[in-house]
Every structure is written in C-alpha cells, then in structure tokens.
Amino acid sequence: MDNTSQPSSRTSMVIGTLGGVGLLLAAMILGSRLALFINLPSVGISVVGLFLVAYLTSGNTLWQALRTAYSAQSTVEDAAQSYVVLKRMQHIAFTLGAFGMLSGCVTMLSVSGDPREIGPSLAVALLSFYYATLLAGFWLGPLADRLQRCHPEVSMPN
Secondary structure: OOOOOOOOHHHHHHHHHHHHHHHHHHHHHHHOOHHHHOOHHHHHHHHHHHHHHHHHHHOOHHHHHHHHHHOOOOOHHHHHHHHHHHHHHHHHHHHHHHHHHHHHHHHHHHOOOOHHHHHHHHHHHHHHHHHHHHHHHHHHHHHHHHHHHHOOOOOOOO
C-alpha cells in the first residue's frame, strides 16, 4: 500500500498541536479577554515548577526526552527512557496543579474577610490546575503516547 498520501508523524503532530492551541485560544478569546487566562503565580507553580521538579528528578535526560519525543526517528532504548520521563512529567504536572489549586484555596479562605482579595486567590487556584491540565493532558500525554505508538514495546516499568 502506498503511504505517500498519509502525512508524516511529525506533520501530524505539528498540525494537531497548532490546531489544539488554536482552538483553545479561540475559545478563550470568544468567551472573554485572553488576559484573564494569564496569571503569573499560576504560571510559576504549574509551568516553571514542572520544569524545575522534572529537571531535579530527571537531570539532563529531561532535555534528551523532549528531543527524542519530537524526533522523527529514535531507538527503542531512547524512546523507552523518554517515555518514562514524559509520564513522570505528566504526573508532576497534575500534582503541581493540585498543589496550586489547594494553595489558592487556602489563600482565598485566609482573605475571605476582604471580597477584593478573593478573586485573585481563586484565579491562582483555578488557573494553576488549568495550566497543569493543559501541560499534562494536551502536551506531555500525547507526546508519550506518540512514542508508544512508534515503539509498541515501550511501557512504564513496574
């Protein structure tokens, strides 16, 4: 069968990523102002925290794992190592999102006497989890799944 009509795995990944990001941005812009979805404390907890913790747990294999995940070709050994790192990052992202949500809720409860302070605390709570869900569910998970599709023998060690 001729595969010339099928897009490459890399092309599919780029189209899927750009399409997904475009749909999310369109939903945010159509629903309200895009600026409402930007919260620096939440970015710090979810995004910066993810890369710091992932680097502390994986070291330089973090960067190798990301390169391998975006590579058109990889060895089974590289794919297996990258899969483990990406799945670990996915778990870290969800954990940090929950941490950010709980931190925002605690802050919100501590300032419940001042209604003006409740909104920013609630924003940290919700947007931390939002960012973590985007990272884990729409970036790290699909990258790990792509590695597993390319190398079916790759899985999480017990």
